[in-house]
Every structure is written in C-alpha cells, then in structure tokens.
Amino acid sequence: MLSHLGEYADIWGPLRVFSYLTVRCAFAVVTAMVIGFVLAPWVFRKLKALKLGQSVRDSKEFGRLVDLHAGKKDTPTMGGLLIFMSIVPSVLLWAELNVYVIVALIVYTGLTVIGFLDDYLKVVKKNSKGLDSRWKLAGQAFLTCVSVAILLFNHDTHILMSELWVPFYKYPLIKEMPLWFIVIFFFFVVSGTSNAINLTDGIDGLAIGCTIPVVLVYAIFSYVSGHAVIADYLFIRNIPGVGELAVFCATVMGAGLVFLWYNCHPAEVFMGDTGSLGLGGLIGAIAFMVHEPFTLVIVGGIFVMEALSVIIQIITFKLWNKRIFKMAPIHHHFELKNWPENKVVVRFWIMALIFALIGLSTLKLR
Numbered sequence: 001m002l003s004h005l006g007e008y009a010d011i012w013g014p015l016r017v018f019s020y021l022t023v024r025c026a027f028a029v030v031t032a033m034v035i036g037f038v039l040a041p042w043v044f045r046k047l048k049a050l051k052l053g054q055s056v057r058d059s060k061e062f063g064r065l066v067d068l069h070a071g072k073k074d075t076p077t078m079g080g081l082l083i084f085m086s087i088v089p090s091v092l093l094w095a096e097l098n099v100y101v102i103v104a105l106i107v108y109t110g111l112t113v114i115g116f117l118d119d120y121l122k123v124v125k126k127n128s129k130g131l132d133s134r135w136k137l138a139g140q141a142f143l144t145c146v147s148v149a150i151l152l153f154n155h156d157t158h159i160l161m162s163e164l165w166v167p168f169y170k171y172p173l174i175k176e177m178p179l180w181f182i183v184i185f186f187f188f189v190v191s192g193t194s195n196a197i198n199l200t201d202g203i204d205g206l207a208i209g210c211t212i213p214v215v216l217v218y219a220i221f222s223y224v225s226g227h228a229v230i231a232d233y234l235f236i237r238n239i240p241g242v243g244e245l246a247v248f249c250a251t252v253m254g255a256g257l258v259f260l261w262y263n264c265h266p267a268e269v270f271m272g273d274t275g276s277l278g279l280g281g282l283i284g285a286i287a288f289m290v291h292e293p294f295t296l297v298i299v300g301g302i303f304v305m306e307a308l309s310v311i312i313q314i315i316t317f318k319l320w321n322k323r324i325f326k327m328a329p330i331h332h333h334f335e336l337k338n339w340p341e342n343k344v345v346v347r348f349w350i351m352a353l354i355f356a357l358i359g360l361s362t363l364k365l366r
Contacts, residue, residue, distance in 0.1 A: 021223065021243050025250040028094040032254030036086040040262060043085070044269055047076035075267055078119045079259060080275020084112050086255035087248075095247040099154050100239075100289050103147045104248050107285040110143040111194055112278035119272040130273065137191070140281070144187040147285065152182070160239055165291035167298070170235035170366040186285075189293045194280030196303035199310055199329045201276040203341050204265035206331060209349045210302045211279055212256045213356035217299050218286050219249035220360060225290045235366040237291050245286050252279065265342050299359030302352045305330055 017023045088105070095101050118131035151161040162182065164174035177185070201207035224230045226243025259275070262268045280303075287296040297304055309330035316324050325333040334344045 021226075021246060024094045024247050025219065025223075028090050028247045028250040029254040031093060032086045032090040032251040033258050035089060036082060036255050036258030037261075039085055040082055040258065043079075043082045044076060044262075047078055047081075047269065075270055077123065077270040077272040078116065078274045079263065079269035080112060080115060080119075080271050080273070080278060082269070083252075083255045083259050083271070083275050084108075084278060086258060087251045090251040090254065091248050094251070095244045096241075098241045098244055099150060099157055100242050101244050101248060103150055103289065104245060104282060104285055106150075107143055107147055107190060108278050108282040110139065111190075111281035112274060114139045115198075115273035115275065115277035118277070119274050136277075140191045140194070141187060143281070144183060144190060147190075148179075148183050148186050151289070152179070156240075160237070161289070163237065163291065165237055167292075167295050167362040168365050172237070185293070186288055189288050189296070190281045190284035192307070193284030193287070193296065193300065193303065194277045196300065196307040197280035197283075198273060198276040200303055200306045200331070201271050201273075202329060202331055203335070203345060204267040205260055205263050206345050206348055207271060207276055208256050208260050208263055209345065210352040211283070212253055212260070213353050214283060214296075214300050214303075215249045215252045215256070217356045217360050218283065218290065218292070219246045219253070221290045221292050221295075221363075222246040222249060222286065224363065234363050236363065239290065242290055245289065248282075249286065252282070265345065295359050295362055298362065299356050301355030301358075302348055309333070 087108070091101065091105065114131065114136055118136070122130040151157050159176070162176045163172040164177050164185075166173050197207055197211065200210060222245035223243050224234060225236060225239045226241060226246070228238045228240075231238035259269075259271065263271065283300070284293075284296070287293045292299075306329040309325055310328045312324055313328035316322050326336040327333055331344050331348065335341065
C-alpha cells in the first residue's frame with residue numbers, strides 16, 4: 001500500500017524512499033515489531049481469560065519429560081495469533097500485492113486457520129490429538145491447488161513457476177514441469193516444511209529462534225531473484241516482482257523477534273500449531289516461488305533433523321522394536337540426556353545459523 005507513495009516523488013522528493021525495496025523491508029520489520037509489542041498484552045490476557053492453556057501430557061506416554069515440563073502447565077498456547085496479527089497488517093502496508101504476495105498470504109492464512117482449529121480442539125478436549133490428520137492434509141491439499149492455480153493461470157508467472165531449479169546448477173533442471181508434478185511438488189514442500197517446524201515447536205524459544213535465520217536467508221533469496229542485475233551475476237533465475245516476498249520475510253522476522261521476547265525460557269506463551277503450521281507453510285511456499293525449494297533442506301537443516309529423528313524413531317521401532325533416541329523429536333532426546341533446556345535451545349540456534357549461512361553460500365556456487 002505505502003509503496004505507491006513512491007509514485008509521487010515528483011511532488012515531494014523524499015517520497016521516493018518508499019519505492020526502494022530495502023527501505024520497505026526495514027520499515028516492515030519495525031512495523032511488525034511495534035504491532036506485536038502493542039498487541040501482546042491484550043492477546044495474552046484474552047488467551048488466559050479463555051483458559052487456552054497448554055494441554056497436559058500423559059506421564060505413561062511421555063515419562064520423565066512430563067516432570068521436566070511440569071512448569072509449563074497452564075501457559076497459554078495459540079501464541080501464533082500474535083505472530084499472524086503482526087505480519088498481515090505489516091505486509092498489507094509495505095508490500096505490493098502482486099501474485100507472489102497474494103499466494104503467500106493465502107498459504108499463511110489458510111494454514112494458520114488449520115493450526116488454530118487444531119489448537120482449539122486440543123484445549124477444549126484436553127488431549128493431544130487435536131484436528132484429525134486427514135483434515136489437515138485435506139486443507140493443505142486445497143491450499144496447494146488454489147496456490148498452483150493462481151501461479152499457473154497468471155500469464156506473467158506461468159512459465160516462471162513451471163521451471164525446476166536446483167542448487168549448484170545455473171540452468172533449470174526442468175524447463176517446464178507437468179501440472180501434476182507441480183501440484184505434488186508444491187504440496188510436499190509446503191506440508192513438509194509446516195510439519196517439520198511443528199515438530200520443532202517443543203521447548204521454549206526453539207522453533208521461532210530457528211525460524212528467524214531461515215526467513216532472513218529467504219528474504220535475501222527473494223531480493224536477489226527479483227533484482228535483474230544481481231540475478232544475472234549469480235546465474236539464478238530473475239523473477240520480476242518476487243522481491244516483494246523479501247518484505248513478507250521481513251515482517252516475519254519482526255513478528256518473530258517479538259514472539260521470541262515472550263517465548264524465551266521461561267515462556268509466557270507458546271506458539272502452538274497456530275503459529276508453527278502457518279510459518280512452516282509460508283516458508284515452503286516462498287521457497288517454491290523463488291526457485292529455492294531444495295536449498296530449504298540446507299537452510300532449514302534443524303527442521304530436517306527434527307523430522308528425520310521422528311521418521312527414524314518410528315521405522316526402527318516398527319521394524320526392530322528398538323528406539324535410536326530416548327525420545328523424538330531429537331530436542332527431547334537431549335533433554336532426557338540431562339541437557340538443561342536453555343542449552344538445547346541455544347545450541348540448536350547456533351546450528352540453525354550455521355545451516356542458514358551454508359544455504360546462503362549456495363547462491364555463489366553455480
């Protein structure tokens with residue numbers, strides 16, 4: 001919205017700053033942070049008044065972890081609402097609403113709603129089941145179809161979004177993917193990322209602290225992909241207009257920092273599926289649109305570790321009735337090895353930053 005003020009620079013020169021993407025990214029970070037800090041007390045009061053506290057785990061199923069997390073009982077969940085309420089107005093203020101931003105908003109909003117329903121059912125029924133996984137997958141599939149339809153039926157983005165790019169290679173691996181492949185690929189990128197971040201959201205500050213470096217890297221990816229000169233220099237696909245996703249990523253960073261302020265140990269609020277599913281799906285959608293979906297495996301290395309630990313644990317238990325880890329996801333394994341919670345979180349943050357830097361370096365390795 002405010003980006004259009006740059007069109008009136010001939011009337012008042014300073015207005016031209018609103019046409020600069022980097023300036024709007026900076027304002028987007030600040031706006032999201034201001035909105036977040038202003039709304040946080042009101043949101044937390046509402047969550048506490050509605051008694052939307054974290055559901056209690058079953059000690060028979062989770063063993064000693066229940067004792068370690070005993071102090072988290074009644075801490076309000078659904079904190080992802082604060083993140084959502086900080087991001088969306090900031091995006092509408094500072095980003096140009098092109099097709100890429102609209103798709104990102106649709107995916108983020110849709111998955112936030114799904115996550116909200118899941119959290120609500122958990123709180124109301126006082127169990128950890130929540131929304132049936134079939135409904136979650138159905139919702140993700142619907143959002144995939146809508147997003148792909150918007151991207152492919154748009155004349156300007158049809159060819160661009162049909163290309164498949166991979167790291168370390170300066171030409172598209174596939175110049176025009178078939179429709180069925182695009183739908184399946186988009187679905188796996190979005191659902192895989194949303195579920196991976198959901199698995200990471202298990203202890204204070206872990207998920208959001210690992211998400212911030214990832215969105216920072218994808219803000220850079222978005223910016224350079226949308227910049228014709230830089231994209232040509234780096235041998236990556238120039239995607240006109242996709243730079244606006246850098247503004248979107250900037251709002252996530254701002255909202256994420258605010259949420260981390262309250263979510264660090266001891267947490268005053270939990271993100272819940274309301275936040276983790278939405279943020280994960282958003283990152284996956286952005287990765288797809290900037291042609292860096294495979295790089296997400298590197299940049300989001302922590303989320304890959306968490307997801308793989310669960311998969312390995314299930315497979316080994318099903319096949320050999322043995323558990324590789326004391327508990328999965330892997331951050332609980334380290335908790336049960338008597339690592340203090342803060343130590344687990346900070347060390348995972350360090351690894352997340354290292355993974356992000358390695359992923360960023362792929363820009364130059366073509």
